[in-house]
Amino acid sequence: MDNMIRTVNLSKHYSDVKAVSEINLNVRKGEIYGFLGLNGAGKTTTIRMFLGLIKPTSGDAFILNEKVHANNNELFNKIGYLVEIPYSYPNLTVRENLEIVRRLRLISNKKSVDQIINKLKLDQYANRKAKNLSLGNAQRLGLAYALIHNPEILILDEPTNGLDPAGIFEIREMLSDLAKNQGVTVFISSHILGEISRFATRIGIIHQGKMVQEIDANQLDMLCKKQLLVQSRDIYAAFKIILQKGYSNCELNNNTIQITDPKAINMPEEIATLLVNAGCPPSLLQVEEENLESYFLRTIEINGGVK
Amino acid sequence: MKYLTIALITEFMKLRRSKIFWITIVFFIFVPIMMGLLMLVAQHPDIAAKLGIVGTKANFFGENNWEGYLMMQNQIIASVGLIGFGFVTSWVFGREYIDRTITNILALPVPRSAIVSAKFIIVAIWCILLAIILFVTCILIGNIIGIPGWTQQIFSDFISKYILISGLTILLCSPVAFIASFSRGIIAALAFVILMLIMAQFVALVGLGPYFPWAIPGVHSVPEGTDGMKIVSASYIILFVTSLIGYFGTIAWWRMADHK
Structure with missing residues (x-):
């Protein structure tokens, strides 16, 4: 199977703080990889390195077998991402914010904005300013940014933050569908194993910047005492x-x-x-x-x- | 070019909805109105005597004619312009950090350099618009209050100098963009602008104004022949180099810094 995301001894140190230490992982096509860790474990730092937002101190990250760096812009068109709490331009409406992303993603189909609004059930908020959205709807808008261009790879950092149980279920079903039926590879971080284990195919556990375990989700039951x-x-x-x-x-x-x-x-x-x-x-x-x-x-x- | 155009359109979309845009326009209309008011007071010594300190300030114009009034407008664009344009720049760049939207625009098919360049173009267009607003308001107010001594020559001299000073002041926006990006916000950038404005006053006092980038537009605005206020070729070179350092420094920062 193709390696969609691969890291080789990926590390990020800030002075003497080892935010991420020699992470090695492989995410294969169509997998939903749950990246699990407590707050401050190094999940977001790792994700930022996947997106070229942070330069690794040592080691490399590869996406679609291409080395990630800030100027590999072609690569970023194949990736949809959401890092931590998604923010939008507060005085712009949901539609206007998505219109900006559509243009910056070089999407020629103008209907893609309406399509993603519909897919994420944001229709009734389409003309509402982003600053007036609830946390859950702001999160949906962030997911819309990640999905608008139908990416091959989705990198999502705690995407269900702020969503109600119905919203969490809906997003989980949508991600499972994308992975199963469209071959989208999903890398999703969370600090809640119970949530991740329901739909991830593989789980990596990171703690204090180090990868402590990588398991197939179906092995999880056997490992529980x-x-x-x-x-x-x-x-x-x-x-x-x-x-x-x-x-x-x-x-x-x-x-x-x-x-x-x-x-x-x-x-x-x-x-x-x-x-x-x-x-x-x-x-x-x-x-x-x-x-x-x-x-x-x-x-x-x-x-x-x-x- | 394609990427730059796309980035420019998105920057325009952000600007269109911004309240700050309209606030700066109101400010740049308000300033020449106040200057006109001072001119009016200066023209009528009886009113000046009654107004105390306002009356004293009105004497800043020197001669109460178009020449003095327009020279003051040049000084306004060199000083208020520096602050106003600096504010515009710090907002265009710093808002991405304040609104925390920076992460949304860094891992895209459009290169970061195109986004930064588009921001600079928006800053330039916005500042040129403000300079035009200040200019038009100044001329209108001058006509309304009936300032004496209008000649075509005075106007031609003023307009060429006004364009030059405005252009030089706009060029000084790029280091502000770097400070806004480096400090991830607008406060440090604004503090930098104010500090540069204060330093420009001191540097000009000791006769080094033509060699300090932030003093150069101000040096242009004073009457020719003023001691220690003669622009030399090096003045332009220094200002252009400062501007280029700011521009490329900002691009380098966006491309290479860690965006935590």
Whole structure:
């Protein structure tokens, strides 16, 4: 598959602050690559380097196998982007702002402005000044800037900021459709794993400027920790019985036995039988799966902790 | 050329909707009206005596005729023009940072140099328009209040000097654009303009006005033969070089600086 976005040891340092350190990633055609990290992790700096807004201290970024630099203007016509909160000329209407982008994107089709207004459901705000837009609609306008020229690659920095749940769903569906049916490659940053995991095909986790993990989204479930939770009227007796049976990785916390032994997680009914037969029946038996947020936090904690 | 035209159209679209554009026009009409008022007071000593300090200021014209009045307009374009044109420049360049739209115009098929050049062209057109407004208002007000001593020769001398001073003042906009871009806003650029205006006064006092770019338009506006106020060829070279440094420095900044 084609490498649409590729970085080679991409780094950006400000004095002694390493904003981004030796990032290596590949994004293939039609992928939705979720770029995940806390605020200040280096997501926006990386994205700015993809767009030639910031020069790397070392390493390179390649888009469509062309090295990115500020004057590679032809390349920018194939990219649609949204960096952080999108801003518009406040005294210009939505339509006028888009008209400026249409011209600067060298789009000859004048209808493209109306088409994108319609696509992003901005029709009723088309003649409203940008300064009077709600945050959600300003975000939609920013997405319209990114999509107006039907780019091959979309680079979006937290594009769902300010959108309501319906808006988030709509944008997610639209991006999935673009990737699946039109082969558009989407690079999307976020600090919410739960949101990204719903439609990204691959996820990269960045922390303190370093790439700490890159995984296929369908592997995510397997990587999330599972544990069996057991409660009983006589919790100490139950704990003893379980240990005596040879189950490993058992802990007793807050009157709950937490077992991470795969044998127990895969066959919890055996624990139930064991405790019933020993006269200490369980009052709770539950396989709990780690949620995505705690998986994300655990991943970055392993790699330097949350600061 | 295609890119420059496109960038120019978009800059025009931004300017058309801007309140600042209309505010500067009102300001450049207001200034000659005030000068006309002072001239009127100067022409009528009885009124001047009653007005105290305003009456004193009115004596700035020297002779109360067209020659003195037009010479004052040249000094106005050299000083107020410097501030006004500086404000226009700092706004055209600095607004992209204040409105935080700079990111929208940096990764496009249109090169950054075309966008910067289009901004400079818009600044030049805007400033020329302001200079014309000041000129027309000044002539109209002069006629309305009936200033004596109009001759074709005085007018011809004035208009050629006025065009030259306006042009030189406009050329000094490019370093302001660089400061606005470098400082990512308009405040530092405005401070720079005011500082240059103050420095120009001091430099002119010690007789180095013809060699300090921001003093050169002012040196042009004083009567010929004034001590230490003689323009030499080097004056033009210094001003042009300053302008070129500002222009290319701004382009280099937009193309090469980190835009965080």
